[in-house]
Amino acid sequence: MANQFTPETSDTELVRRAKAGELDAFEALTNRYEQRVFGLAMRMLRQEQDAEDVTQQTFLSVLENLEGFRGEASFSTWVLRIASHAALKIIRKRKGLNTVSLEEATEPSEDLNSIPHPEFIADWRQSPEHLVERNEVRRLLDDALTRLDEKHRLVFLLRDMEGLSIQETAAALELSEANVKVRLLRARLQLREELTRVLGDPARQLIQSHHHHE
Amino acid sequence: MKCEELLTLLNEYVDGTVDPAVCEEFEKHMAGCNPCQVVVDNIRQTITLFKDGQPYAMPMQFREKMHDTLRKKWKEKHPGQ
Numbered sequence: 001m002a003n004q005f006t007p008e009t010s011d012t013e014l015v016r017r018a019k020a021g022e023l024d025a026f027e028a029l030t031n032r033y034e035q036r037v038f039g040l041a042m043r044m045l046r047q048e049q050d051a052e053d054v055t056q057q058t059f060l061s062v063l064e065n066l067e068g069f070r071g072e073a074s075f076s077t078w079v080l081r082i083a084s085h086a087a088l089k090i091i092r093k094r095k096g097l098n099t100v101s102l103e104e105a106t107e108p109s110e111d112l113n114s115i116p117h118p119e120f121i122a123d124w125r126q127s128p129e130h131l132v133e134r135n136e137v138r139r140l141l142d143d144a145l146t147r148l149d150e151k152h153r154l155v156f157l158l159r160d161m162e163g164l165s166i167q168e169t170a171a172a173l174e175l176s177e178a179n180v181k182v183r184l185l186r187a188r189l190q191l192r193e194e195l196t197r198v199l200g201d202p203a204r205q206l207i208q209s210h211h212h213h214e
Numbered sequence: 215m216k217c218e219e220l221l222t223l224l225n226e227y228v229d230g231t232v233d234p235a236v237c238e239e240f241e242k243h244m245a246g247c248n249p250c251q252v253v254v255d256n257i258r259q260t261i262t263l264f265k266d267g268q269p270y271a272m273p274m275q276f277r278e279k280m281h282d283t284l285r286k287k288w289k290e291k292h293p294g295q
Contacts, residue, residue: 021292023289027281030284034272035269036269038270038272055272055276055280056280056283059280060284063284063287063288063291121249122252123252123256124256127259128262128263128266129266132266132268141263141264156264160264160265161267163265185222188257188261191264192253192256192257195263200256
């Protein structure tokens with residue numbers, strides 16, 4: 001029984017068999033997504049114990065609710081949504097916000113008119129493929145993410161790092177799509193700014209006043 | 215199109231969801247505006263870099279404990295299997 005599933009076995013097939021009561025199929029699904037769930041939880045919460053709690057809660061919840069999963073979204077999206085809900089709960093508890101939505105409780109809605117303009121503009125000295133291998137770049141990415149406001153970081157995590165759509169990100173974080181879009185833009189611009197200040201080639205910095213250019 | 219407008223359409227452009235007519239204007243602007251072109255490149259590289267970054271490894275000990283817990287729960291839910 002143990003090795004009857006291959007990487008080619010689809011999630012849909014595994015879900016079908018887990019629903020039919022096959023523990024092996026459920027374990028195969030868990031094996032497939034536990035790293036991703038843990039990684040997301042770590043990035044959202046930045047605390048290992050909390051990330052472990054979220055990971056376990058997520059798969060317990062999958063176990064409990066699998067029968068009700070109708071496959072409207074992909075299984076991976078469904079799991080990531082459960083995980084981000086669980087992580088959000090912890091974030092709210094940390095802030096002492098138990099029932100209120102993360103959105104309205106912390107700030108007025110943002111709009112596109114107040115988007116900060118790019119300041120440091122330069123081509124990077126190396127391609128992302130080269131950069132990603134380097135340890136100091138890893139630290140740079142972590143630091144830049146940490147400096148983002150939480151509301152911007154969560155959107156960037158789900159949308160750009162986990163690959164959820166705008167709609168899925170909005171559903172997972174209980175935000176409006178419009179709000180997700182603005183936050184995503186802010187996150188991307190701030191990260192671009194910070195990374196370019198370190199990775200950009202100063203010799204090729206474009207000093208031209210971007211703001212007034214037509 | 216001005217730089218400011220381009221900025222508000224940046225997400226849609228980078229994600230490939232921008233309206234084709236707007237896309238054309240966007241690209242026309244970029245062709246004549248080097249800073250905007252570089253900003254768009256930078257944004258794309260930023261996203262790639264984060265997407266391909268190292269994931270956090272889940273501690274093995276925790277993994278084993280979790281799998282035990284899940285198996286126990288599963289058996290409670292599916293008795294007799």
